[in-house]
Amino acid sequence: xxxxxxxxxxxxxxxxxxxxxxxxxxxxxxxxxxxxxxxxxxxxxxxxxxxxxxxxxxxxxxxxxxxxxxxxxxxxxxxxxxxxxxxxxxxxxxxxxxxxxxxxxxxxxxxxxxxxxxxxxxxxxxxxxxxxxxxxxxxxxxxxxxxxxxxxxxxxxxxxxxxxxxxxxxxxxxxxxxxxxxxxxxxxxxxxxxxxxxxxxxxxxxxxxxxxxxxxxxxxxxxxxxxxxxxxxxxxxxxxxxxxxxxxxxxxxxxxxxxxxxxxxxxxxxxxxxxxxxxxxxxxxxxxxxxxxxxxxxxxxxxxxxxxxxxxxxxxxxxxxxxxxxxxxxxxxxxxxxxxxxxxxxxxxxxxxxxxxxxxxxxxxxxxxxxxxxxx
Amino acid sequence: xxxxxxxxxxxxxxxxxxxxxxxxxxxxxxxxxxxxxxxxxxxxxxxxxxxxxxxxxxxxxxxxxxxxxxxxxxxxxxxxxxxxxxxxxxxxxxxxxxxxxxxxxxxxxxxxxxxxxxxxxxxxxxxxxxxxxxxxxxxxxxxxxxxxxxxxxxxxxxxxxxxxxxxxxxxxxxxxxxxxxxxxxxxxxxxxxxxxxxxxx
Numbered sequence: 015x016x017x018x019x020x021x022x023x024x025x026x027x028x029x030x031x032x033x034x035x036x037x038x039x040x041x042x043x044x045x046x047x048x049x050x051x052x053x054x055x056x057x058x059x060x061x062x063x064x065x066x067x068x069x070x071x072x073x074x075x076x077x078x079x080x081x082x083x084x085x086x087x088x089x090x091x092x093x094x095x096x097x098x099x100x101x102x103x104x105x106x107x108x109x110x111x112x113x114x115x116x117x118x119x120x121x122x123x124x125x126x127x128x129x130x131x132x133x134x135x136x137x138x139x140x141x142x143x144x145x146x147x148x149x150x151x152x153x154x155x156x157x158x159x160x161x162x163x164x165x166x167x168x169x170x171x172x173x174x175x176x177x178x179x180x181x182x183x184x185x186x187x188x189x190x191x192x193x194x195x196x197x198x199x200x201x202x203x204x205x206x207x208x209x210x211x212x213x214x215x216x217x218x219x220x221x222x223x224x225x226x227x228x229x230x231x232x233x234x235x236x237x238x239x240x241x242x243x244x245x246x247x248x249x250x251x252x253x254x255x256x257x258x259x260x261x262x263x264x265x266x267x268x269x270x271x272x273x274x275x276x277x278x279x280x281x282x283x284x285x286x287x288x289x290x291x292x293x294x295x296x297x298x299x300x301x302x303x304x305x306x307x308x309x310x311x312x313x314x315x316x317x318x319x320x321x322x323x324x325x326x327x328x329x330x331x332x333x334x335x336x337x338x339x340x341x342x343x344x345x346x347x348x349x350x351x352x353x354x355x356x357x358x359x360x361x362x363x364x365x366x367x368x369x370x371x372x373x374x375x376x377x378x379x380x381x382x383x384x385x386x387x388x389x390x
Numbered sequence: 391x392x393x394x395x396x397x398x399x400x401x402x403x404x405x406x407x408x409x410x411x412x413x414x415x416x417x418x419x420x421x422x423x424x425x426x427x428x429x430x431x432x433x434x435x436x437x438x439x440x441x442x443x444x445x446x447x448x449x450x451x452x453x454x455x456x457x458x459x460x461x462x463x464x465x466x467x468x469x470x471x472x473x474x475x476x477x478x479x480x481x482x483x484x485x486x487x488x489x490x491x492x493x494x495x496x497x498x499x500x501x502x503x504x505x506x507x508x509x510x511x512x513x514x515x516x517x518x519x520x521x522x523x524x525x526x527x528x529x530x531x532x533x534x535x536x537x538x539x540x541x542x543x544x545x546x547x548x549x550x551x552x553x554x555x556x557x558x559x560x561x562x563x564x565x566x567x568x569x570x571x572x573x574x575x576x577x578x579x580x581x582x583x584x585x586x587x588x589x590x591x
Contacts, residue, residue, distance in 0.1 A: 202567050209571030217579060219407035
């Protein structure tokens with residue numbers, strides 16, 4: 015069976031352009047709508063960013079390969095986000111590091127992962143852990159909450175592969191080697207992230223601080239971290255560096271799995287629960303499945319068991335791309351598995367890609383402008 | 391006594407945040423029926439009550455706030471950490487660091503999980519947390535110290551009561567594996583806390 019026939023528009027340039035046009039308009043609106051002026055490098059960067067995101071979306075639609083082109087956009091977004099973020103920090107406060115006083119005065123940027131640690135303190139102690147920022151230039155806490163709620167409902171854990179500006183790091187490192195050095199990774203390790211969610215939420219309520227962010231987050235190593243002034247802050251920084259090196263670089267490199275996202279991130283665990291109420295899913299059409307197991311091997315999130323995607327699926331589409339018979343497919347809950355496959359895929363990719371451009375588009379353009387400025 | 395009950399009720403959330411992850415991880419890892427889970431919670435609570443009774447007896451005798459030295463707290467936290475580590479690693483069937491040693495100890499305690507919960511409850515209650523400090527401060531000089539501690543215990547137990555309902559979740563594999571992993575994380579946190587107290591004196 016020709017698997018390409020699963021995708022409406024695959025290889026058909028006219029239909030692909032028809033789907034691509036509205037997304038291109040959205041991308042232009044998001045990247046040009048609120049921006050005005052800027053130097054030559056900024057304007058060139060904006061145009062390149064628009065062309066880049068547009069091209070990736072077109073290729074997703076035209077080739078029918080979801081993960082292949084998504085990953086390019088996702089990884090580039092993560093790298094350029096960090097460059098732009100660090101530059102922004104240096105502009106705002108002169109350093110990549112922050113002090114305890116700056117943390118207490120809420121002048122550090124708000125991160126979506128902290129929401130997992132705000133639930134229990136808010137529910138049982140009527141305390142809002144507030145490490146967010148209202149400083150101009152960073153997202154406000156209310157805006158971030160609305161965005162988190164929106165993507166949780168619309169994408170479920172799809173956010174981990176389509177919007178998270180950290181996820182691109184281990185997605186990138188997990189693709190460096192052609193074959194994994196550690197071939198077998200037990201799928202049960204994914205439950206560790208749920209344990210992290212429970213313990214971190216309770217521990218944060220006790221300590222009245224977002225403990226995961228304060229003590230464990232690997233991405234502190236590439237965004238911002240506490241200034242080293244004593245033994246405690248030194249230990250914290252060593253932990254950040256170690257967790258980044260082990261969970262984001264070494265283990266994904268050796269296993270070809272997104273170890274940090276799949277086994278450690280409490281936000282991923284929380285979003286997995288939203289998969290239950292989310293209408294989009296990746297499903298195996300068992301009538302077409304030949305049991306080759308390629309989907310299970312390909313899945314970077316340890317989410318496929320017995321050839322069926324489970325609760326922790328991040329809808330990256332890697333298993334869909336890997337499936338030789340087209341049995342693995344995007345699906346809308348409540349509809350027949352063997353019908354409307356392309357519509358389901360398209361309906362999911364539109365909001366997912368829109369979130370990616372919304373959350374990372376500006377940062378990608380800024381990061382690119384910085385790089386261009388180095389050369390001109 | 392009413393004041394002690396109110397202190398307990400108002401600080402109950404803190405108690406759950408502090409010690410809830412210990413019993414919650416055990417309940418999840420066992421994932422027994424709701425009734426058996428309440429049995430585990432009962433063991434944990436009994437351990438807490440025993441230590442509270444001991445502390446109240448000491449306060450009645452010496453009438454002083456200096457009842458729990460920091461070293462005792464540190465040792466109790468490290469002991470809780472050891473219990474949780476043995477529980478987490480000993481329960482898993484996969485080969486891992488310290489597996490044989492912990493599995494032997496765990497096997498020796500086989501069938502006595504309530505006893506393990508009891509020990510964890512008792513040891514974690516030796517921790518000098520803000521709720522206990524508030525209670526001790528309000529109890530010194532009163533004649534009903536034991537009754538105050540009992541009322542405080544009742545007040546702080548409220549938020550623990552729904553925890554065994556997790557036994558009603560059907561996906562047992564997910565719950566038990568999450569519980570074991572949580573026990574491992576809790577053991578690391580308590581170990582770090584204990585060492586932190588020893589270093590800071």
